[in-house]
Amino acid sequence: MSVVRPSDRGTARCASHARLHLALAFIVCAVAAGCASASIGLQKDGTYNLESSEQAMDCNRLSNSVWGRLQVLKALPAKARAEREAAAPTAVQAFSRWFGSSNKGLASLEEYDRERAHIRSLHGALIGKGCPPLDIERELAATDAEISQYR
Numbered sequence: 222m223s224v225v226r227p228s229d230r231g232t233a234r235c236a237s238h239a240r241l242h243l244a245l246a247f248i249v250c251a252v253a254a255g256c257a258s259a260s261i262g263l264q265k266d267g268t269y270n271l272e273s274s275e276q277a278m279d280c281n282r283l284s285n286s287v288w289g290r291l292q293v294l295k296a297l298p299a300k301a302r303a304e305r306e307a308a309a310p311t312a313v314q315a316f317s318r319w320f321g322s323s324n325k326g327l328a329s330l331e332e333y334d335r336e337r338a339h340i341r342s343l344h345g346a347l348i349g350k351g352c353p354p355l356d357i358e359r360e361l362a363a364t365d366a367e368i369s370q371y372r
Contacts, residue, residue, distance in 0.1 A: 268341075269341065271343065284347060301329040329371075333368055
């Protein structure tokens with residue numbers, strides 16, 4: 222047991238506060254690093270992380286966002302058709318079209334995958350808030366069938 226003399230109290234208190242501040246700073250950095258690793262948008266596993274503003278939307282706004290994105294999604298098969306009919310802008314894209322990459326070098330297929338995952342995440346947030354569910358499976362099925370010919 223150490224004895225703290227009256228003249229050392231300020232020094233001991235400062236050292237204690239310094240350790241506390243250092244520990245708090247470490248915790249804040251660790252939490253911030255953990256949050257930073259969860260990026261927003263399409264993930265490698267095909268899921269989509271929503272922005273905090275999207276997560277905070279009420280039922281009506283979430284529903285409107287889902288329907289708006291479904292309209293964007295429905296326009297993408299035509300965009301893929303036009304893109305396929307046009308010459309590939311780069312040799313890499315031409316090569317991937319010939320030899321079969323997962324998106325055939327078409328930007329519209331990448332956009333389709335991103336929008337589809339975004340719709341699913343928005344719908345998940347909608348259901349998670351207890352809002353009435355939408356029949357997105359029916360909407361997605363028709364568009365999925367259309368876009369499949371470009372994959």
